[in-house]
Amino acid sequence: MIHLTDIYKSYNLNTNPLHVLKGINLSVAxxxxxxxxxxxxxxxxxxxxxxxxxxxxxxxxxTLDSTxxxxxxxxxxxxxxNKFLGFVFQSFNLISYKTALENVSLPLYYQGLxxxxxxxxxxxxxTKVGLGERTHHVPSELSGGxxxxxxxxxxxxxxxxxxxxxxxxxxxxxxxxxxxxALLQEINDKGKTIVVITHESDIANMxxxxxxxxxxxxxxxxxxxxxxxxxxxx
Amino acid sequence: MWNRDRWLEVFETLRKNKLRAVLSGFTxxxxxxxFVTLYGFGNGLKNAFQEFFLxxxxxxxxxxPAQTTKPYKxxxxxxxxxxxxxxxxxxxxxxxLFLEGITPRISRGSQVSYLTESxxxxxxxxxxxxxxxxxxxxxAGRYINKIDVEQYxxxxxxxxxVAKDLFKTEDPLxxxxxxNDIAFxxxxxxxxxxxxxxxxxxxxxxxxxxxxxxxxxxxDQIVLTxxxxxxxxxxxxxxxxxxxxxxxxxxxxxxxxxxxxxxNVASDLKQNQDFASVLQYIVTFVGMGTLIxxxxxxxxxxxxxxxxxxxxxxxxxxxxxxxxxxxGMILHESIFITSVAGYVGLLAGVGTLALIGDKLEDFFxxxxxxxxxxxxxxTFLLIGFGAIAGYVPAKRAARIKPIIALRDx
Numbered sequence: 018m019i020h021l022t023d024i025y026k027s028y029n030l031n032t033n034p035l036h037v038l039k040g041i042n043l044s045v046a047x048x049x050x051x052x053x054x055x056x057x058x059x060x061x062x063x064x065x066x067x068x069x070x071x072x073x074x075x076x077x078x079x080t081l082d083s084t085x086x087x088x089x090x091x092x093x094x095x096x097x098x099n100k101f102l103g104f105v106f107q108s109f110n111l112i113s114y115k116t117a118l119e120n121v122s123l124p125l126y127y128q129g130l131x132x133x134x135x136x137x138x139x140x141x142x143x144t145k146v147g148l149g150e151r152t153h154h155v156p157s158e159l160s161g162g163x164x165x166x167x168x169x170x171x172x173x174x175x176x177x178x179x180x181x182x183x184x185x186x187x188x189x190x191x192x193x194x195x196x197x198x199a200l201l202q203e204i205n206d207k208g209k210t211i212v213v214i215t216h217e218s219d220i221a222n223m224x225x226x227x228x229x230x231x232x233x234x235x236x237x238x239x240x241x242x243x244x245x246x247x248x249x250x251x
Numbered sequence: 252m253w254n255r256d257r258w259l260e261v262f263e264t265l266r267k268n269k270l271r272a273v274l275s276g277f278t279x280x281x282x283x284x285x286f287v288t289l290y291g292f293g294n295g296l297k298n299a300f301q302e303f304f305l306x307x308x309x310x311x312x313x314x315x316p317a318q319t320t321k322p323y324k325x326x327x328x329x330x331x332x333x334x335x336x337x338x339x340x341x342x343x344x345x346x347x348l349f350l351e352g353i354t355p356r357i358s359r360g361s362q363v364s365y366l367t368e369s370x371x372x373x374x375x376x377x378x379x380x381x382x383x384x385x386x387x388x389x390x391a392g393r394y395i396n397k398i399d400v401e402q403y404x405x406x407x408x409x410x411x412x413v414a415k416d417l418f419k420t421e422d423p424l425x426x427x428x429x430x431n432d433i434a435f436x437x438x439x440x441x442x443x444x445x446x447x448x449x450x451x452x453x454x455x456x457x458x459x460x461x462x463x464x465x466x467x468x469x470x471d472q473i474v475l476t477x478x479x480x481x482x483x484x485x486x487x488x489x490x491x492x493x494x495x496x497x498x499x500x501x502x503x504x505x506x507x508x509x510x511x512x513x514x515n516v517a518s519d520l521k522q523n524q525d526f527a528s529v530l531q532y533i534v535t536f537v538g539m540g541t542l543i544x545x546x547x548x549x550x551x552x553x554x555x556x557x558x559x560x561x562x563x564x565x566x567x568x569x570x571x572x573x574x575x576x577x578x579g580m581i582l583h584e585s586i587f588i589t590s591v592a593g594y595v596g597l598l599a600g601v602g603t604l605a606l607i608g609d610k611l612e613d614f615f616x617x618x619x620x621x622x623x624x625x626x627x628x629x630t631f632l633l634i635g636f637g638a639i640a641g642y643v644p645a646k647r648a649a650r651i652k653p654i655i656a657l658r659d660x
Binding site for chain 1: 255256259260263264267268562563565566567568569570571572573574575576649650652653654657
C-alpha cells in the first residue's frame with residue numbers, strides 16, 4: 018500500500034541545513050495498524066507530512082497504492098489527499114463555526130457530491146463513530162473525545178485508502194484515549210490501513226506494528242501482539 | 252459562480268460570521284453612501300446656480316452709461332455719459348443682424364395708489380421687448396406694446412403683489428392707479444419667478460415716462476437681446492462691438508475702462524456654470540477619495556479575514572480543497588458582501604437625497620440628485636475593487652502550505 022524508499026528531507030535554518038529524515042525505507046501493507054514512535058525532533062511529524070502529501074521529500078520515492086507521488090502541484094496534491102487519505106490531528110482541526118455534520122460532509126463537498134448525498138454519508142459516518150445523536154452540535158459544544166470522533170468521521174467519510182493520525186490522543190485523557198483507540202482498532206479490523214504517530218507507548222502497543230524513529234532514521238521496526246483497547250475501558 | 256452548493260457554503264459562512272460580514276459590508280455601504288450624497292449635493296449646487304439665471308433671459312446685454320476716466324478729443328475726464336433714444340435706434344440699425352430686441356429702461360421709485368390704498372413701488376419705464384428679458388408672465392390683460400410706446404399712453408402693467416396690495420380682491424384690469432399724481436390705466440397683470448421683489452414692479456411705456464420727466468429723451472440703461480445662435484463666443488464679440496460702437500458715438504477714449512459698462516448675462520452664466528463645474532469636480536474628487544478609502548478599507552478587511560481564516564483554509568486544503576476553490580470561495584464571499592452592501596449604500600444614499608429634496612434650498616442646494624448611471628458605476632467600481640482586494644490575499648492564502656496553516660500556535 019505505502020512504499021517509502023530512501024526518503025531524505027532537510028530544512029534550511031539560518032543557512033545551516035537541518036537534516037530531519039536521513040534515508041527512510043518503509044513499507045506498509047493493506048490493513049496494517051502502524052505506530053510511528055519517537056521523541057520530539059526524531060522526524061516522525063515530517064514523515065507523516067510527507068506521507069500526507071502536505072510536504073515533499075528532497076529525494077527518494079513514495080508510492081501510494083502503486084501511484085507514484087512525485088512533484089505534485091497544489092491542485093493535484095489536494096485531489097490526491099481528498100481521494101486517498103484521511104487525516105486526524107492532535108488538535109482536531111475542526112472548523113469551529115460548522116456543526117459536526119457539516120464538518121464531516123466538507124470533504125465530500127470538495128469531491129463535488131450533491132448536498133443530499135453528502136449529508137446522508139456524513140450522517141452514516143457519524144453514527145459509525147457513535148455520534149449519531151450529536152450531528153448538529155458545533156465543536157465548542159463537544160468534548161475532546163467527541164471532537165476527535167468527528168475528526169475521524171471526517172477522515173473516513175471519503176473512504177480513503179489510508180488513515181493518517183498525528184498524535185490523535187495527544188489532547189485527550191487516558192480513558193478517552195483508550196476509547197478512541199478502541200474505535201481506531203475497530204475501524205482497522207474492518208480492513209482500513211492506519212498510520213498513527215505517537216510518543217505514548219501504551220497507545221503504540223495497541224497497534225499491530227511499531228516503527229521507532231530516532232534522529233531521522235528507523236532504528237527498530239517490529240510486529241507486536243496487539244493489546245485490545247476495549248479491555249482497558251470499563 | 253452559479254453553483255448552488257457554493258452559494259450555500261458562502262451563505263453559511265457569512266451567517267456564522269455575522270460580525271465580520273457586517274463590518275466589511277459597512278465600509279462599502281458607507282463609501283457608496285457618502286459618494287452618492289456628496290455627488291448629489293454637488294448636483295444640487297449646480298442646480299441652484301442654474302436656477303438663479305432661470306428668472307431672466309440669458310441672451311442679453313445690459314448697457315449702462317457711466318463717468319469717463321480719461322480725457323479724449325477735447326473732453327475732460329470725469330464726464331457723465333448719458334444714453335438717449337437715438338442710441339437705441341442706432342444700435343438697432345447697426346446690429347440688426349444680431350439683435351432680437353432692444354429696450355430702454357428708466358427706473359424710478361414712485362408712490363402708487365388706488366383709491367385709499369397707497370404704497371411706494373419701483374416703476375420701470377420700458378419697451379415691449381422688456382417682457383422677454385425679465386421673463387414676466389402676463390396672466391391677465393397684456394404687456395406694454397408698441398402702440399403704447401408710440402402714443403405715450405398712460406397704461407400700466409402691475410405685478411401680482413402690487414395688485415394684491417392695492418386692489419385686494421378687486422379685479423385691477425381697466426381700473427386706474429395714480430402714479431406720482433398721474434392716473435394710469437391698468438392693462439395687464441404679471442407674475443415673475445424671480446421672487447417677491449420682481450412682483451412689486453409697475454411697468455409703463457418709456458416714452459410716457461420721458462414726457463412726464465419733462466420731455467427728456469434720456470434713458471437710464473439699454474437692454475438688448477441677441478440671437479442665441481451666435482453662441483457664447485458671438486456674445487463676447489457682440490459685447491465688444493457694442494462697447495466700441497457706443498464709445499465712438501459718445502467720444503470716449505477707446506482705452507477708457509469706464510464710460511460704458513456692459514453686463515453680459517451669457518458670460519455671467521458661463522462663469523457661474525464654470526464655477527459650479529469646478530465645485531462638481533471638487534465634489535467628485537472628494538467622492539472618489541471616499542470610494543478609494545472604502546476600497547482600502549475592504550482591502551484591509553480582506554487581508555485580516557484571510558489571516559484570521561488561515562487555519563480554516565489549511566484544514567480545507569488538507570481535506571481536499573484545491574487552490575482554485577479556496578480563491579473562488581473567498582472571492583465569492585467578498586463580491587457577495589460588496590454587492591449587497593454597495594446596493595444598500597446606494598439605496599440609502601439615493602433615499603437620503605430624496606428625503607432632503609428641497610429642504611436645503613436655503614444653503615443653495617436645489618433638488619440634489621445623482622445620475623443613476625453614475626451611482627451604479629460607482630457601485631460596480633467598488634465591487635470590482637473589492638474583488639481585486641479579495642483576490643490578492645486569497646491567492647496568498649491558497650498558496651499557504653497546509654502544514655504551516657495547521658501548525659499549532
